[in-house]
Amino acid sequence: MKALICPSLGPAENLKVMDVEPPVPAEGEVVVEVAYAALNFFDTLIIEGKYQLKPAPPFSPAGEFAGRVLALGPGVKGFTVGDRVMGSSGFGAAREQIAYPANRLAHVPDRLPLDKAAGLSITYGTTLHALNQRAEMKPGETLVVLGASGGVGVAAVEIGRVMGARVIACASSDEKLDFARRYGASETINYANEDLRARLKELTGAKGVDVVYDPVGGALAEPALRSLGWKGRFLVIGFASGEIPRPPLNLILLKGCDIRGVYWGEFVAREPEANRDNMSQLLKWAEGGELAVHIHAKYALDAYQKAFEAIAQRQTLGKTLLRMPKAAE
Incomplete structure (x- = not known):
């Protein structure tokens, strides 16, 4: 073979x-x-x-x-x-x-x-675990997705929409942002030519966002973290930029927010029943057309x-x- x-x-x-x-x-x-x-x-x-x-x-x-x-x-x-x-x-x-x-x-x-x-399995499984078990995201909350057109990014846009979040998709080109809108983004930010933090402040009326989904890392992480509202959750998915950020911890104190790691492979090994429930939900959504x-x-x-x-x-x-x-x- x-x-x-x-x-x-x-x-x-x-x-x-x-x-x-x-x-x-x-x-x-x-x-x-x-x-x-x-x-x-x-x-x-x-x-x-x-x-x-x-x-x-x-x-x-x-x-x-x-x-x-x-x-x-x-x-x-x-x-x-x-x-x-x-x-x-x-x-x-x-x-x-x-x-x-x-x-x-x-x-x-x-x-x-x-x-x-x-x-x-992986991108959607990672994302549902991130938004469900790690962020404990509620309907009506604001979800910011960095790298929103890639594999995990578009999964976060789709699942966020299905879970009832207001999804703000962030990417490096208008083409990628148009793609994210097709799959459920309510608003978009082109961080190649827009100030990420300023735009997030504008879009949330200075309230701040509830959840940041970050598979990119690098220079985008700190302005996204600074854009969290009180008790917001910053999800560490990966480092596609190649750079692991080192955020100032005083931000975590002042905002009462959390940085939460998302390691789906370990979740599968340690909590197989919860993962099976997640996969069952994903298959239902995909079969019914709620996930493209x-x-x-x-x-x-x-x-x-x-x-x-x-x-x-x-x-x-x-x-x-x-x-x-x-x-x-």
Whole structure:
């Protein structure tokens, strides 16, 4: 079978599509014939050894997937060959088949296409955990989303809208902001040519915002933090800018606000029942059309370099998928 392999740590040019042995399911595992594997920004880091998850080469990138059950290992219950399923693996999904624990898979509803399902686990799972368990966001609150057109950004815009928030989308171009409006943003800020803090003050009538969702970090973090209102919550999602900010802690004291970390992978491991509830909710929203799960592009497996380049250069709007050679709905 074909697999995208990272033989040694380095840029995407080092990756290779190779023939590898098909997996055999162990106790409690199923083999999934992957239709689509989704790429995220962290995939550009993990192949260079710059992410907190550091698999030893050789390995396959891509941390989420959707496809059909191909084979069952001993002791597996609740699945049959041919079932449509989705899962998140951290890495290892950019291959035609993957062996995966059955208890970490979710059934994909018949009305939800597999390409949409492939991009639902990580970015949308991270975001619902962030807004639900970490921010404890309430309907009517104001949510500011930085990097609002990327994978996690548009997920925050969509989920924020569904949860009843007033969503202010922030991005670096008018094109990206138009995209965010299509998926639920009430107001937008172009932080390439507008003062982020001044605009947020204007949009909230100087009251301040309730929740900041920050997957960017860098220079944007402090003005966004300064824009929080009393008892606001600043969600640390990631550092796509490449710079980890160091905010002055006196701001936290004066505003009575919180900085809350969002580590979805650890949440999944420590609170599996809560994560299953979140995934069930996401699947219902996606099946019912309340979440669009916008797909930027589907790249053939052997066109992986174009996919990685688009993500690294911030060209993507929504999800980026690798389509396996034998992909079928």
